[in-house]
Amino acid sequence: MLETGRLDHNLGRMGERARALGVRLRPHLKTAKSYDVARLATAGEFGGITVSTLAEAEYFLAGGITDLLYAVGIVPSKLPRAARLVEAGAHLTLILDSVETARAVAAFADLRRVAFAVLIEIDTGEGRSGVLPEAADLVEIGTALEQPPYCRLQGVITHAGHSYAARDLETVARIAEAERSGAVRAAERLRAAGLSVPVVSVGSTPTALHARHLSGVTELRAGVYMFGDLFQAQIGSCTLDDLAVSVLATVTGHHRDAGHLLIDAGALALSKDRSTADAPHDYGFGLLVHADGTPFAQELRIFKVYQEHGLVRAADGALPFDELPIGAQVRVLPNHVCMTAAMYDRYHLVKNGALAGEWTRTNGW
Amino acid sequence: MLETGRLDHNLGRMGERARALGVRLRPHLKTAKSYDVARLATAGEFGGITVSTLAEAEYFLAGGITDLLYAVGIVPSKLPRAARLVEAGAHLTLILDSVETARAVAAFADLRRVAFAVLIEIDTGEGRSGVLPEAADLVEIGTALEQPPYCRLQGVITHAGHSYAARDLETVARIAEAERSGAVRAAERLRAAGLSVPVVSVGSTPTALHARHLSGVTELRAGVYMFGDLFQAQIGSCTLDDLAVSVLATVTGHHRDAGHLLIDAGALALSKDRSTADAPHDYGFGLLVHADGTPFAQELRIFKVYQEHGLVRAADGALPFDELPIGAQVRVLPNHVCMTAAMYDRYHLVKNGALAGEWTRTNGW
Incomplete structure (x- = not known):
């Protein structure tokens, strides 16, 4: 289920952030993977996206x-496929x-006579990929x-993905500044060597939202802000009321002796992401x-998943079995929406409380 | 990648087990979700499957x-869709x-005049779903x-899924006996009440492989045995040489200072399943x-995943960077193949070391 009102709110908020920071917004579609979402996310922006x-x-x-x-490091074996994109009209x-x-x-x-623009990936603290701003090479x-004219x-x-590990906004702001300054420093070193560096691209949802300024940066990337999830709500990127995507599920069993009830959404429907395990509040595999x-009224969380079953308990007190008879429908808010959404080939839209059509999404590689 | 030789071996082994135990085998297709695999898994069996x-x-x-x-608890809202299956020719x-x-x-x-056969789910120790063998209801x-003629x-x-938590084969055999005896006891109680109980169905890959006998049982279900995975190898269901499914990946970066290398298979390509975390040997997110x-020669495991990146370290000693240049292809053996396979819409077949076509699979609900 995709709440379009919440999506609109989230998109508007990030658009305003980019304008306030004086950079252009290149939305990352790795979360939504939907053409319809991309259309909305680029409306009023310059039109480029990240994939x-x-x-x-x-x-x-x-x-x-x-x-x-x-925005994932290219390897030579993928270049023929990348070239076909350019030949089909992409500015890649x-x-x-x-x-x-x-x-x-x-x-x-040169060999294929195909134009690629290339960004050098800089590691500004995440320790995943990229060269350090001061790297010798x-x-x-x-x-x-x-190597004009083709490359x-x-x-x-750069991507300060380690902002996800921050637990207060002051730390996020500090990571955002390291992300900015590291990328700008790398750009300055390249310029000092006589190279042209028109683009300085940074971004992650937390650093995009909490950077104090982005001097020297030209472009901001972020993706999960569109939908939000329980993890992002934990680290201050959004509130629970902003979460736009949820999984519709049905109560399939009552087990009063064991103190749990079953729903028909398990490890495949929700993913096994446990990112809230290390967050201030552990929602198990999702919040009902x-x-x-x-x-x-109570916090009802999924504490265990099997392939097609989720087991629900109340965080405190007894489960409201009578409020949730077998067959009752519920929604589950996901821990990490990038993982959960990847299990589906479409979004069922909800607008003003009513079903309002479907949007497809793409998956795979 | 699906190694057809290993698949054949795994299917043959479970078929022999079922014959030795004197029960019919109803393969569970929740792992493979492929018609071609189902065709092989039912060859020589009675032809029924589990989904x-x-x-x-x-x-x-x-x-x-x-x-x-x-084999997941039905809820009334799914009955119209189930009925359409029967009307289309299924014996459901x-x-x-x-x-x-x-x-x-x-x-x-009765209302729809559609024939459903129904099994009562019994909880023989897993504590997930089902009624206890001695349950009053x-x-x-x-x-x-x-309620003949339709229902x-x-x-x-029953399904002794808690066999996955066993760490020695003696414990698995004991759980298998509890699975068998609980199901048989429930059947006996129903028969004593004058009801006809032709089917007593049990199964999980570990209990199917290690049950001492299955007296009173008519049918065995299992699924993950077809492919195997690192977790099943840990608990004695198979060896590493039996694992039939792996993910083909490419080395995308070297980070010698950090002591890791990157591959282009991450959380989506492998799943975030961490079932080996509690197993005797922790393979992280997969074994290269x-x-x-x-x-x-060394154990190379994926110790961290991002959406599209996997970070690889050697369990002991230094990474063989020279053996794995950027662009080198590797395979990743999955922790839990049911979760990993669900990220793909097809299998690339490997037979005698050569690519041998594709088989599609289904996903979603």
Whole structure:
């Protein structure tokens, strides 16, 4: 279920943030993976999006979105597929973080005569991928890429994904500043070497929302803000009332002796993401709300999942069995909506409390 | 990637087990969700299968498999869809565990004039769903169901899923005996009340493999044995050499300072299942093997996942970076193959080391 009113609210909020920060917003569609959501998320923006797979790039290009940033490190074996996107009309930006991949991309672009824009990935503290802002080989990567007319160094990109581990907004703001300053520093080093660096791209939902300023940054990426989830609500990115996506489920059994009830949403319907386990409040595998989206008086959480079963308990006190007879419908708010939404091929829209159609989404690679 | 040689071996082994135990095998397709796998898994058996969703039932019926046991507790709202399966030619068996649902199913069957066979779900120790073998309302449920000609009590069903928590084969054998004896006891109570109970159905991969005998049982269900996974190998259901399904991935980055390398398989490609965390040996989010399926000299495990990135470390010692250059292909053996396979819409077959076509699978509900 996708509450379109909440989606609109969340999109508007991030759009305002980007305008206030003086950067352009390139929404990340890795969460929504839906053309209809992309259309709304880019409305009033410059029109470019971020994607996490080449399958997404193909899907969105087919829908008419041409400015695509594929924000996962490219490997040479994926270049032929990337080239087909460009030949089909995409303005495609790739990212990488090594000299050898930079050389391979430049050589491929020349050979195939296909235009790739490339961002160098910078590690500003996450420790996942990217080179450090002060890395010895940063300029060498930039130089390897600057091979006109086909390959073009476009700038730098970073993602402070470790903002998810912050537990207060002061820490998020500090991580946001490290994200900004690290990306800007890398850009300055490249410029000092005579390279053109038009794009400085940063972003994660928490740092986008809580950065104090983004001087020197040109572009902001974020994705999960569109829908929100229990984890993002925990770390201050949104409130529970902002969560736009939920899973509709049915009560399938009462087990009064054991003190639990069963619903027909389990590990596949919800994912096994346990990100709230380390958050201030552990929601198990998800939080139950009424079928109309309003909260229960008590906190009812899914404490165990099997492939197609979820076991529900009250956080405190007894379960309201009478309020939830077998056959009753409920919704489950997800821990991590990127994982949960990936189990579905469509969204059922809810607008002003009524079903209002479906939007498809893409999955796979 | 699906190694067909290993699949054949695993199917043959369970078929022999069922014959040795003197019961018929009703393979559970919740793991494979593939018509082609079902065809092989039922070859030489009586032809019935088990499914975990109505979407699977529809998919397999379209492929010509008509004897379908939908082994998740039915709720009244799903009966119209179940009825359409019967009207389309399915011999459909439902399961339930409450008097109220039994009455609703019998009333619906009469009203719609559609034949449902029903098994009563028995809890033989898992504590998830089902009534206890000695439950006061067991006979009442049976009586409510015995409403010919449309609704028919077919028997009892149980699933000792708690066998997954056993850490030695002696414990598995003891759980298997409790599964058997509980189901048989429930059947005896129903028979003593004058009800006909032709089917006594038990099963989980571990108990199916390690039960000492299955006296009184008529039918065995199991699913994950077809593919195996790291968790099942831990609890003695198979060896690492039996694992038939793996995820093909590419090395996307080297981070020598941090002591890890990146692959392009993360939380979506592998699932976030961490079932080996509680097993004797923790494989993180999966174990790397060579692209041809052979093991590395060292244990290389995925210790962290992001949506599209997996971070690999050696369990002991240094990573063999030179053996795994950027662009190198590897395979990842999954912790829990039911969860991992659910992220894909097809299997790429490998036979004698060569690609040998694709098999589709179904997902969703």
